[in-house]
Amino acid sequence: MNIQEIYFEEYGEGLQRSTMGRTITEADIVIHAGQTGDFYPHHMDEAWCRTQPFGRRIAHGTLILSIAAGMTAGDINPRAISYGYDRVRFIRPVFLGDTIRVTATIREKREDKKRPTHGIVVEMLEVLNQEQKLVLAAEHLYLVDRKTPVASVI
Amino acid sequence: MNIQEIYFEEYGEGLQRSTMGRTITEADIVIHAGQTGDFYPHHMDEAWCRTQPFGRRIAHGTLILSIAAGMTAGDINPRAISYGYDRVRFIRPVFLGDTIRVTATIREKREDKKRPTHGIVVEMLEVLNQEQKLVLAAEHLYLVDRKTPVASVI
Amino acid sequence: MNIQEIYFEEYGEGLQRSTMGRTITEADIVIHAGQTGDFYPHHMDEAWCRTQPFGRRIAHGTLILSIAAGMTAGDINPRAISYGYDRVRFIRPVFLGDTIRVTATIREKREDKKRPTHGIVVEMLEVLNQEQKLVLAAEHLYLVDRKTPVASVI
Amino acid sequence: MNIQEIYFEEYGEGLQRSTMGRTITEADIVIHAGQTGDFYPHHMDEAWCRTQPFGRRIAHGTLILSIAAGMTAGDINPRAISYGYDRVRFIRPVFLGDTIRVTATIREKREDKKRPTHGIVVEMLEVLNQEQKLVLAAEHLYLVDRKTPVASVI
Amino acid sequence: MNIQEIYFEEYGEGLQRSTMGRTITEADIVIHAGQTGDFYPHHMDEAWCRTQPFGRRIAHGTLILSIAAGMTAGDINPRAISYGYDRVRFIRPVFLGDTIRVTATIREKREDKKRPTHGIVVEMLEVLNQEQKLVLAAEHLYLVDRKTPVASVI
Amino acid sequence: MNIQEIYFEEYGEGLQRSTMGRTITEADIVIHAGQTGDFYPHHMDEAWCRTQPFGRRIAHGTLILSIAAGMTAGDINPRAISYGYDRVRFIRPVFLGDTIRVTATIREKREDKKRPTHGIVVEMLEVLNQEQKLVLAAEHLYLVDRKTPVASVI
Numbered sequence: 001m002n003i004q005e006i007y008f009e010e011y012g013e014g015l016q017r018s019t020m021g022r023t024i025t026e027a028d029i030v031i032h033a034g035q036t037g038d039f040y041p042h043h044m045d046e047a048w049c050r051t052q053p054f055g056r057r058i059a060h061g062t063l064i065l066s067i068a069a070g071m072t073a074g075d076i077n078p079r080a081i082s083y084g085y086d087r088v089r090f091i092r093p094v095f096l097g098d099t100i101r102v103t104a105t106i107r108e109k110r111e112d113k114k115r116p117t118h119g120i121v122v123e124m125l126e127v128l129n130q131e132q133k134l135v136l137a138a139e140h141l142y143l144v145d146r147k148t149p150v151a152s153v154i
Numbered sequence: 155m156n157i158q159e160i161y162f163e164e165y166g167e168g169l170q171r172s173t174m175g176r177t178i179t180e181a182d183i184v185i186h187a188g189q190t191g192d193f194y195p196h197h198m199d200e201a202w203c204r205t206q207p208f209g210r211r212i213a214h215g216t217l218i219l220s221i222a223a224g225m226t227a228g229d230i231n232p233r234a235i236s237y238g239y240d241r242v243r244f245i246r247p248v249f250l251g252d253t254i255r256v257t258a259t260i261r262e263k264r265e266d267k268k269r270p271t272h273g274i275v276v277e278m279l280e281v282l283n284q285e286q287k288l289v290l291a292a293e294h295l296y297l298v299d300r301k302t303p304v305a306s307v308i
Numbered sequence: 309m310n311i312q313e314i315y316f317e318e319y320g321e322g323l324q325r326s327t328m329g330r331t332i333t334e335a336d337i338v339i340h341a342g343q344t345g346d347f348y349p350h351h352m353d354e355a356w357c358r359t360q361p362f363g364r365r366i367a368h369g370t371l372i373l374s375i376a377a378g379m380t381a382g383d384i385n386p387r388a389i390s391y392g393y394d395r396v397r398f399i400r401p402v403f404l405g406d407t408i409r410v411t412a413t414i415r416e417k418r419e420d421k422k423r424p425t426h427g428i429v430v431e432m433l434e435v436l437n438q439e440q441k442l443v444l445a446a447e448h449l450y451l452v453d454r455k456t457p458v459a460s461v462i
Numbered sequence: 463m464n465i466q467e468i469y470f471e472e473y474g475e476g477l478q479r480s481t482m483g484r485t486i487t488e489a490d491i492v493i494h495a496g497q498t499g500d501f502y503p504h505h506m507d508e509a510w511c512r513t514q515p516f517g518r519r520i521a522h523g524t525l526i527l528s529i530a531a532g533m534t535a536g537d538i539n540p541r542a543i544s545y546g547y548d549r550v551r552f553i554r555p556v557f558l559g560d561t562i563r564v565t566a567t568i569r570e571k572r573e574d575k576k577r578p579t580h581g582i583v584v585e586m587l588e589v590l591n592q593e594q595k596l597v598l599a600a601e602h603l604y605l606v607d608r609k610t611p612v613a614s615v616i
Numbered sequence: 617m618n619i620q621e622i623y624f625e626e627y628g629e630g631l632q633r634s635t636m637g638r639t640i641t642e643a644d645i646v647i648h649a650g651q652t653g654d655f656y657p658h659h660m661d662e663a664w665c666r667t668q669p670f671g672r673r674i675a676h677g678t679l680i681l682s683i684a685a686g687m688t689a690g691d692i693n694p695r696a697i698s699y700g701y702d703r704v705r706f707i708r709p710v711f712l713g714d715t716i717r718v719t720a721t722i723r724e725k726r727e728d729k730k731r732p733t734h735g736i737v738v739e740m741l742e743v744l745n746q747e748q749k750l751v752l753a754a755e756h757l758y759l760v761d762r763k764t765p766v767a768s769v770i
Numbered sequence: 771m772n773i774q775e776i777y778f779e780e781y782g783e784g785l786q787r788s789t790m791g792r793t794i795t796e797a798d799i800v801i802h803a804g805q806t807g808d809f810y811p812h813h814m815d816e817a818w819c820r821t822q823p824f825g826r827r828i829a830h831g832t833l834i835l836s837i838a839a840g841m842t843a844g845d846i847n848p849r850a851i852s853y854g855y856d857r858v859r860f861i862r863p864v865f866l867g868d869t870i871r872v873t874a875t876i877r878e879k880r881e882d883k884k885r886p887t888h889g890i891v892v893e894m895l896e897v898l899n900q901e902q903k904l905v906l907a908a909e910h911l912y913l914v915d916r917k918t919p920v921a922s923v924i
Contacts, residue, residue, distance in 0.1 A: 617809065617810075644805065647801065647805055648805065648836070651798065651801055651802065651805065651833075651836065651837070651840075652836045652837050652839060652840025652841075652843075653837070653840040653841060653843070654839065654840040654843040655771065656771075656843060656846060657846070676836075676839075677839075677852050677854070678832070678835060678836040678839050678840075679805075679836070681832060681835075681836075682802070682805065682806045682830075682832040682833070682835075682836055683805070683806050683807070685806060685808065685831075685832050686805075686806025686807040686808040686832075687806075687807060689806075689807070689808040689810060692810060692811070698831050698860060699859070699860060700831070700857070700858045700859040700860050701855060701858040702856060702857060702858070703854070703856060704854045704855040704856070704858065705853070705854040706852060706853060706854050
């Protein structure tokens with residue numbers, strides 16, 4: 001973990017990085033249930049899950065999103081803060097023992113309508129399982145300092 | 155945790171529920187860092203945080219989103235699945251020792267353009283701290299079975 | 309989790325509720341050993357357990373009691389507090405991967421000999437595994453406000 | 463942790479042992495809530511607790527019982543198994559930061575009415591806080607092999 | 617856990633003790649990754665490990681060292697403090713599901729060149745897996761009070 | 771976390787890197803006690819610690835070593851494996867709330883006497899607290915592939 005200062009103007013659209021893999025374990029799901037209080041049987045009741053179409057326990061959507069965010073937390077940019085997420089979609093279930101990896105792509109740079117000193121950088125997160133199937137997609141929004149404020153923001 | 159079957163047609167727009175409170179602890183942040191691998195100094199380095207404008211360690215955005223989702227995981231509706239989130243916004247920092255509570259409001263019911271058998275229910279999550287200030291907002295999307303499929307979906 | 313005020317006089321003997329299921333995982337046992345400091349080989353040493361009559365690692369009794377108590381922690385009754393347990397019995401072992409559910413039955417209402425303003429409500433907890441075999445039984449005692457104090461308590 | 467074989471006949475009534483102390487931390491309570499799913503505001507909502515008579519967050523009863531059991535899990539006796547608990551009583555609240563220690567006393571030896579080959583040893587657990595006030599009492603029952611079975615059990 | 621006062625002069629070279637066994641679980645590795653921030657794929661990515669010579673996820677070296685140290689933390693000697701480790705060697709990988717036990721042998725007693733009031737006791741830790749193969753060796757150094765200070769230390 | 775292939779010949783002696791800081795929390799100590807089974811009162815009993823010269827709970831030595839190792843786990847070098855530690859020394863206590871950072875310096879490159887295809891790289895770890903005082907030192911040994919095996923190893 002290093003510090004690397006990058007201003008809004010310096011982000012390159014299309015820039016892509018990929019993470020190493022991480023296996024989602026039973027322990028991860030137990031810990032996430034314990035952290036959030038979400039003990040739904042989809043995650044916690046193996047006997048019931050066997051009677052359901054998906055057949056096995058599945059990871060919480062917020063677990064996969066949180067891990068994906070953590071896996072893409074690389075160098076620290078003191079000019080950027082995490083601002084939120086758009087279009088988070090739980091596309092396929094993640095089962096215990098699945099291994100995920102994340103591709104992060106700078107998808108878009110937007111004006112921040114309220115702050116002439118900042119811009120919004122949109123990084124697309126795509127989480128793939130070990131069969132290269134997309135399981136989660138999300139747009140991570142960063143609020144980033146501009147080197148030069150824009151003259152006016154409409 | 156009970157089972158309560160609710161079809162798309164039965165969701166009432168404007169219906170609101172509120173959770174009890176939960177204090178966000180140092181232990182929560184340590185566990186979330188450990189679960190996600192996000193050890194950014196904003197969350198983990200008290201000495202450095204004291205030199206920053208916010209002055210103290212702050213919770214991970216994904217921690218607050220995950221806990222808010224868990225706090226609103228009430229009765230189980232076998233007709234609904236969590237589909238994703240829109241417009242997740244980290245509005246104010248949450249500090250160690252802050253107490254949050256969540257208000258969840260059925261904000262909108264939408265057709266699902268791909269599935270005539272389902273609709274999308276949008277539940278607005280608003281997370282307030284102990285000063286009644288909004289710290290996080292998000293739209294939680296549920297994909298819900300219709301009792302009666304729509305004739306056609308454009 | 310909602311608040312529901314119930315006075316001693318309002319508890320109905322025989323009232324029964326049942327929980328969803330929960331699979332007891334290796335992670336649960338590791339976390340409970342870590343919380344309590346009980347690292348007995350019955351729970352922690354798979355190689356040794358294979359040489360024993362029960363043949364596999366078994367869950368701590370206090371783990372199953374604690375989870376059963378948690379699974380039956382439903383709505384909050386501000387008129388009641390948990391007072392203790394009687395006749396906790398570890399009837400059959402719970403193995404890693406077993407799925408338990410709990411039936412809670414209001415078994416008895418008793419005078420509190422020291423407090424004319426309160427009564428004791430006894431809720432019987434019965435923990436069943438996935439084969440519907442009883443693994444743990446316990447009486448959970450609640451100290452509950454009376455609407456009307458009794459004239460005298462002997 | 464050593465192995466020490468003790469038969470029913472060899473347990474001495476009145477034998478007492480005392481543990482070292484252990485401070486009950488916020489992390490313990492967060493982990494216990496996560497393990498059991500009991501997120502009652504008495505344990506988790508500092509803001510609400512300040513409005514209540516006890517004024518602060520309190521530990522779960524099952525947490526203190528589980529830790530007390532773990533603290534008294536000393537040498538392993540292959541002739542004994544934990545059979546259950548009687549008269550578990552939550553006598554005073556345990557607050558975050560309180561330090562507990564446990565005194566365990568062999569209180570009684572009983573015939574096991576169903577098994578002439580075994581007896582019941584009752585060990586009284588008394589949990590004291592740092593002010594030497596009793597916070598929890600419980601009778602821990604062990605089912606222990608007899609060296610010599612009794613002639614008959616009524 | 618008892619207190620037993622032992623001075624430097626009283627440690628017997630060659631004295632050996634052995635622990636019970638402990639199975640290293642997936643949960644242990646997940647918790648250790650979370651505690652340390654070491655999410656290397658050797659520990660966390662089952663899919664990648666299958667493509668490697670060792671074929672499966674392996675435990676962190678610091679996890680096995682930490683657990684071995686904990687397993688040999690027996691009675692408390694108020695005359696001794698843990699001073700460090702020499703020659704820690706990760707000799708064979710420990711896989712999920714392996715069961716380890718530890719042999720601790722007083723290997724050497726040394727003068728402490730700086731402190732005439734103390735000596736160094738060297739305890740050799742040998743960690744064996746369920747096949748009795750050595751997986752980790754380390755020398756644990758204790759700084760121990762002397763009953764009688766040495767006349768001079770060169 | 772990236773992959774960067776570095777052979778033995780390419781390591782530069784004297785090369786130094788420094789980590790961000792990390793605050794050692796009560797939760798870290800509770801989790802480490804739970805992972806290792808070391809519940810010594812030095813770490814767990816605040817009331818007793820107040821009566822001791824150091825006055826407060828202190829972190830386990832293996833916790834600080836494990837975290838320091840994790841904090842210096844940067845890019846992955848597929849040519850190197852962690853081989854062990856030499857001269858681990860617990861120099862000053864680390865208290866709850868202390869913030870540590872680590873400096874890692876390539877101190878020495880050695881022949882591996884048994885393997886002409888490898889060399890040993892010694893990285894010195896120095897852990898400083900928030901007052902820039904050294905709390906732990908250790909030599910981390912890596913076994914690293916040579917590009918060119920040495921002709922013979924004595």
